[in-house]
Amino acid sequence: MRSEEQKIVYLQDYKPSDYLIPKTEMWVDFSPERTQITTDLHIERRAGVEAGTPLELDGEQVELVSIAIGDDVLGAGQYELSENGLKLLDPPQSFVLSTVVEVAPEKNKSLEGLYRSSGNWCTQCEAEGFRRITYFIDRPDVMSVFTVKMVADKDLAPVLLSNGNPMDKGEMSNNRHFALWHDPHPKPCYLFAMVAGKLDKISEKFTTKSGKNVDLNIYAEPGKAELCRYAMDALVRSMKWDEERFGCEYDLDVFNIVAVSDFNAGAMENKGLNIFNDKYVLADPATATDQDYALIERIIAHEYFHNYTGNRVTCRDWFQLCLKEGLTVFRDQEFSSDERFRDVERIDDVKGLRQSQFVEDSGPLAHPPRPSQYEQIDNFYTSTVYEKGAEVVRMLMTLLGKQTFHEGVDLYLDRHDGEAATIEQFIKCFEDVSGRDLSQFQKWYTQAGRPRVSYSTSYAAEQKLFTLVLKQEVPPTPGDDEKSPLVLPIRFGLVSNNGEDLTWEHAEGAEVQDDLIVTNEDEVTVTFHGVSSAPVVSLFRGFSAPVTLDTKASLEEDLHRARLDSDPFNRWESLQSAIMNIVAPAMDVDGPELDIELLEPVAVALSQTLDSQNLSPAFKALCLKLPTYQDYTQRLGQNIDPDRIKTVRQKVSEVVADKLRGQLVTLYSTLHLPDDYQPNAEQSGMRDLRNQALSLLATLKEGQLFELVERHYREARNMTDRQAALAIMCANAPDRAVELLDDFKRNYTEAMTVYDKWLGLNASIDDAQTIDRIKRLMDDDRFSLETPNRVYALFGAFTQGNPTQFARADGAGFELIADVILQIDQFNPQVAGRFAVAFRIWKNYESKRREAARAALERIKQSEKISPNLSEMVNKTLG
Ligand code: PHE
Numbered sequence: 001m002r003s004e005e006q007k008i009v010y011l012q013d014y015k016p017s018d019y020l021i022p023k024t025e026m027w028v029d030f031s032p033e034r035t036q037i038t039t040d041l042h043i044e045r046r047a048g049v050e051a052g053t054p055l056e057l058d059g060e061q062v063e064l065v066s067i068a069i070g071d072d073v074l075g076a077g078q079y080e081l082s083e084n085g086l087k088l089l090d091p092p093q094s095f096v097l098s099t100v101v102e103v104a105p106e107k108n109k110s111l112e113g114l115y116r117s118s119g120n121w122c123t124q125c126e127a128e129g130f131r132r133i134t135y136f137i138d139r140p141d142v143m144s145v146f147t148v149k150m151v152a153d154k155d156l157a158p159v160l161l162s163n164g165n166p167m168d169k170g171e172m173s174n175n176r177h178f179a180l181w182h183d184p185h186p187k188p189c190y191l192f193a194m195v196a197g198k199l200d201k202i203s204e205k206f207t208t209k210s211g212k213n214v215d216l217n218i219y220a221e222p223g224k225a226e227l228c229r230y231a232m233d234a235l236v237r238s239m240k241w242d243e244e245r246f247g248c249e250y251d252l253d254v255f256n257i258v259a260v261s262d263f264n265a266g267a268m269e270n271k272g273l274n275i276f277n278d279k280y281v282l283a284d285p286a287t288a289t290d291q292d293y294a295l296i297e298r299i300i301a302h303e304y305f306h307n308y309t310g311n312r313v314t315c316r317d318w319f320q321l322c323l324k325e326g327l328t329v330f331r332d333q334e335f336s337s338d339e340r341f342r343d344v345e346r347i348d349d350v351k352g353l354r355q356s357q358f359v360e361d362s363g364p365l366a367h368p369p370r371p372s373q374y375e376q377i378d379n380f381y382t383s384t385v386y387e388k389g390a391e392v393v394r395m396l397m398t399l400l401g402k403q404t405f406h407e408g409v410d411l412y413l414d415r416h417d418g419e420a421a422t423i424e425q426f427i428k429c430f431e432d433v434s435g436r437d438l439s440q441f442q443k444w445y446t447q448a449g450r451p452r453v454s455y456s457t458s459y460a461a462e463q464k465l466f467t468l469v470l471k472q473e474v475p476p477t478p479g480d481d482e483k484s485p486l487v488l489p490i491r492f493g494l495v496s497n498n499g500e501d502l503t504w505e506h507a508e509g510a511e512v513q514d515d516l517i518v519t520n521e522d523e524v525t526v527t528f529h530g531v532s533s534a535p536v537v538s539l540f541r542g543f544s545a546p547v548t549l550d551t552k553a554s555l556e557e558d559l560h561r562a563r564l565d566s567d568p569f570n571r572w573e574s575l576q577s578a579i580m581n582i583v584a585p586a587m588d589v590d591g592p593e594l595d596i597e598l599l600e601p602v603a604v605a606l607s608q609t610l611d612s613q614n615l616s617p618a619f620k621a622l623c624l625k626l627p628t629y630q631d632y633t634q635r636l637g638q639n640i641d642p643d644r645i646k647t648v649r650q651k652v653s654e655v656v657a658d659k660l661r662g663q664l665v666t667l668y669s670t671l672h673l674p675d676d677y678q679p680n681a682e683q684s685g686m687r688d689l690r691n692q693a694l695s696l697l698a699t700l701k702e703g704q705l706f707e708l709v710e711r712h713y714r715e716a717r718n719m720t721d722r723q724a725a726l727a728i729m730c731a732n733a734p735d736r737a738v739e740l741l742d743d744f745k746r747n748y749t750e751a752m753t754v755y756d757k758w759l760g761l762n763a764s765i766d767d768a769q770t771i772d773r774i775k776r777l778m779d780d781d782r783f784s785l786e787t788p789n790r791v792y793a794l795f796g797a798f799t800q801g802n803p804t805q806f807a808r809a810d811g812a813g814f815e816l817i818a819d820v821i822l823q824i825d826q827f828n829p830q831v832a833g834r835f836a837v838a839f840r841i842w843k844n845y846e847s848k849r850r851e852a853a854r855a856a857l858e859r860i861k862q863s864e865k866i867s868p869n870l871s872e873m874v875n876k877t878l879g
C-alpha cells in the first residue's frame, strides 16, 4: 500500500484486458476471526492475444491458501505472488482457476473490501476494493456473471445477501446456514457486494410497467427498520419515475438496500444490493431535518438510477467515471425537480456547484470531468466529475432539446447495454440522433476550468436594433495553459420595462433559436432586429452553462432582473449579484469601507420579493440567504482574509435585517404550518422561510431576539426547527449556544445521526475556544476517528462551516486538521485523501495564512509513511 514511487495511470495507455472472466463462482465462509473465500474463475484468453501471455490478477491484503487449475494444484514456479497480486506465467487458453484465500475483516478499518460495521459484515468494492476480497482482474471492463454461496453462523448472521436473485438457502450442521445468490447480468467486480449479519428490514412490492413483480427490502441495524419508511417511499417513486421519464424498468426479482453505520462515501450502487451510509436512509421527524429528507430522496434515487447508467452500461476504465456519475447526478437532479419545485432545486444545485466545483476548478486540484491521468482513482470522486459532469449532460439537453436528448439516451442505453463504454461513445449517440457535430462540445469533458463570459449591449431605437457582444475566455489551469473556447448554450430573454420578454423579427451573428443562443467563438456579436424597446438582457437563464458571467451590470440592470425577470433563476441570481457587486470591494484587504447607503435599493428589492403573492415561500427563503462566505472568496480570488469577510458579511446582514425588521418579524410570527409534519417541498419551503427570517433577524444580536430563538428551540416540534434554532444561536451568540447545546445533547442525541448534528453545531461556533472545544469533542466517548460520519460531522463542519477558525492567522486550525488527516491516514487513506481538499484554497489566503497553510501541508508531506492517496492530494495541492 505504501510505496515510495507514485505510479501515474494514463488514459492513452488503455488496452483491453488480455484475459476475460465470463463466469465467477464464489463460496464465502464467514467466521469471526477470518473469512475464507473460495473462488472459481472461468477464464478465457481474449481472441487475438498470443499464447504464453501471462495473466495478472489483482489481489491485496488477501492471504492465498491454495491455487489450482482444474484439479491441478499449482506449485511455486507456476505463479508469482506479490503485494499487489498474482501472476500466472503461462496460462492455458481457457480454464478454471480455483483459489482459496483468507481475509481479516475485523481488522479492516479502511472500509474497503470486506469489513465489519457494528458487528455486521459488508463490502465496498468501488473503485478497487474487490481485490481485497479475492484475486481477480479488477477493472471495470472485465465483466462476469457472479454466483455466490454465503455460509455463516445462524445467530451471528441470520441475514445473508449478495447481488442478483436469491436461488436457494438452507440449514447446515453446527448451527450454520447458507444462501445462494445468482446475478444473471454480467458486471464488473466493483459492483459486487455481500452483507451478512443481524439486520431488521421493511419490505414493499413493486410492479414494473411490464407487470413484473419485484420485492423491495431495506435492511438496517436491529431496531432501526421503521426509520427506513421514507427511504422506501423514495425508492418506489424513483422506480416509477425512471420508467416514465427514461423508460428504464427494473431487471431483477429483488432490490435490496442495506444501511450501515460505517461507510466512506454516501452510498453504493452494487447490482440489486445497494449499500448505504445509514445517514442517507434513516429518518423520522424527530431526528431528521427537511434537508436530510431531501438528501435521502436524492441519494436513494441516485443509486437506483445507476442500475442503468452505471450498471447495465458501465465504464470502460476509471477515466470514464463521469460517464456514469455525471449522467446519474443529472438524472437525480431531474428527479428532484420533477418531485419538488424545479426552480428551487435548480438554484440549490447551482449553489452547490459553485460552492464546491467552482472552488476546485479555480485551485491546484482543477481537472476536467474526464481526466487523462491519475495516481489514485479514489481521489477523483470529485465535484468536477459528479456535479460538473451533470452540468455537461444538462447542456446536451439544452442544446438538442428534451426530446432529441432522450432519444440519445435511449440509443446509448440500447446500443451499449451490457457493455463498458466511453465518453466518446456516449457523445456519438447524441450525434447520431441529432445529426449535430459535437466534437467541439466534447471539450467540456476534457478541458479543465470554466469560461469567463463577459458581454455588452446597445440599443438603437430608430432601427429597433438590439446588439449583444459576447466574449468568452478560458483561464489557464495548473499544467494546462492552452484552452479552447467552448460551445455555450445560452438561454436568454430580452426583458422589457414591465418584465415581459420582448420578441424580435430575426437575429444574426450566431445560432439563435427561440430562447437559445449557441456560440463557440471567443467573441461574437449578435444583432436582433425588430426589438420594440430597449431591453435588459437576461443571459444564461436557468444557469444554462457552467460559466462565470462577469457582471459589470449596473445596479439598475440587476435590480430590474431581480424584480421582473420571468426566469426565476436569474431573478435570484441578479439579487445575489447586486449584493455582491456592492459588498465585495469592501472585503478586499486594501478595499474601501462598506457604503451602507448602497444597500438600500437591494433591501427594497428583497422586501418586494418577500411581499410577492406569486413567489413560493421556498423561493423567498433562497432570496433571504445572502451570499455565502464561499461566494465572496470566489469573487475575491486572492488575498483572502476570512475575518474581514466575516465582519463585512455581518454588517450587511445587520443592515438588511434592520431595514426588513418589521416584515421579518411578521413573517416569523404569522407563517403557520400544518400540525402534521410532512417533509415535502411545500412544507419544507415554509419552514425554511420562517427559519431564514429568524436567522436574518438574529444577526441584529439583540437580547429579545435571542429569547425568540431560544423559544424557537424549546417549542420546536421537529428537528428542522430545532436544529435551525441552534445553528442561529451558534452563529450569533456563542455563550448562549453552548448552554443550548448541552440541553440538546442531554435530550436529543441518542440517535447517532443527531449526535453528529451536535458535533457539527459545536464545531461551527466561532470564538476563542473553538480549537479547544473541538479537541475536547474528540475525547467524547461516542466520538471515533474510525467512523467517517463522526469525522465528516465534526471536521467537515469546522473546515467548511467555520472558515475564520479553520483559517486562523496563527495556523492552529490548519495544524489541527493536518494532525487529524495524518491520524486517519494510518487506517483509512480514502477518507484522509478526500479530507485534504480542505486545503485546496490555501494559495488564495493573504500571506500570513498562506504561509501557515503551507507549513501544515509541508508537515503532512514530510511525514513518514503517508498513503499514496494522501500523497497525491498533498503534492498536487502544494503544486
Ligand atoms: N458510486 C458511488 C455513487 O455515487 C459513490 C462511491 C464511490 C461509493 C466510491 C463508494 C466508493 O453513487
Ligand code: ZN
Pocket: 302, 306, 324, 325, 328
Ligand atoms: Zn453515483
